[in-house]
Amino acid sequence: MTKAVTLLGTGLMGVGMAHSLIRAGLDVTVWNRSPEKARPLAADGATVAPDPETAVAGADVVVTMLFDAASVAGVMTSAIGSMKPGAVWAQCATVGLDAVQALSALAAEHDVPFVDAPVLGTRQPAEEGKLIVLAGGDRSLEPAVAPVFDAIGLRTLWVGPHPGDGHRLKLAANSWVLSLTAGTAQALALTRNLGLDPQLFLDLIAGGGLDNGYAQAKGRAMLAGEFPAAFSLDGAVKDAGLIANALRAAGADDRLMTALHEQYSAAAAAGHGDSDMSAVFMAHGEKGAQ
Incomplete structure (x- = not known):
């Protein structure tokens, strides 16, 4: 044992x-x-x-x-x-x-x-x-x-x-996590930049078929502008690159993950690499047009 x-x-x-x-x-x-x-x-x-x-x-x-x-x-x-x-x-x-x-x-x-x-x-x-x-x-x-x-x-x-079988499923799972987090950031930024309180988006999906506890937790962090690291933005950049590589190697379309890699990379380049991956929200700018 x-x-x-x-x-x-x-x-x-x-x-x-x-x-x-x-x-x-x-x-x-x-x-x-x-x-x-x-x-x-x-x-x-x-x-x-x-x-x-x-x-x-x-x-x-x-x-x-x-x-x-x-x-x-x-x-x-x-x-x-x-x-x-x-x-x-x-x-x-x-x-x-x-x-x-x-x-x-x-x-x-x-x-x-x-x-x-x-x-x-x-x-x-x-x-x-x-x-x-x-x-x-x-x-x-x-x-x-x-x-x-x-x-x-x-x-x-x-x-x-x-060896590699565990990784294949992990990359698939992380592709979903990265997509969900970046998608939440985009929806909140769009709500804000269209002149509405972005909290309205989280309220809209709450309790319905579109709701997701992870989106709610990451969304609250984004709106608070507080990003204590649970999983770092630098880690998200790394994993997005690995997933894009795996998609290409598998003959699958990598355009979405490549775009997400650019989005996470932009937030990291702005100085948020050690922050939580939800800091991808900062790639949309700290202030939007009202």
């Missing part, structure tokens, strides 16, 4: 995942490129490692939750040789389809069992252990990773037997 878990990456999502792993009674070791983001977890019961190699050495399962493909590949290329025989690598960051294959190949080169396991959810579900884990890989690895996935997730969906 899995007892020792190493989490590489204690950023916006990783810190909540670490708390969930600790609450589940697992022996948790953490590491982060910016040490100040990992150190507070020592008071919660985690061991804070000085480097990735030390961090992974005793783990039964190594979880990567770093920002992007380059950061995961850079860290694991140096650390994977320090993993003990039989330890499983669960790759939970959203890195794109090409990167999943490259990371899976890296694992295979070192005889490390690999599960593609991106998670669906934001900061609060991560903190509460209510993420959805989208697993792709050899189902025989389930007993090894189940204690980890059960700790961080409300449920685990085994999407398919191949």
Whole structure:
């Protein structure tokens, strides 16, 4: 049974995942490129490692939750040789389809069992252990990773037997989340710029077939102009690019996602990259014509 878990990456999502792993009674070791983001977890019961190699050495399962493909590949290329025989690598960051294959190949080169396991959810579900884990890989690895996935997730969906299967569903899900958030921003901005109180749009859809709790929550943040990060705008830019790439590779029309990528990028370029993805509203301007 899995007892020792190493989490590489204690950023916006990783810190909540670490708390969930600790609450589940697992022996948790953490590491982060910016040490100040990992150190507070020592008071919660985690061991804070000085480097990735030390961090992974005793783990039964190594979880990567770093920002992007380059950061995961850079860290694991140096650390994977320090993993003990039989330890499983669960790759939970959203890195794109090409990167999943490259990371899976890296694992295979070192005889490390690999599960593609991106998670669906934001900061609060991560903190509460209510993420959805989208697993792709050899189902025989389930007993090894189940204690980890059960700790961080409300449920685990085994999407398919191949690395990349979890990512395929994750990119589809994120395409919907990005579209919904940007669509809400557009509707509110249009209502405002046509001279009406934008709150009227949220009131209009409330309680009906068009209503959506996510749209209401993000819409309230947009109207308040308050964007504490649950999922960062920089992360939305990254994921929109990955989704557009996946659409093109699949022979599907990428024009909508390419436009959304431009919209999120514009808001990030205006200085909101560290803010919540709902700050895409700022791409419409802080003030509209009245």
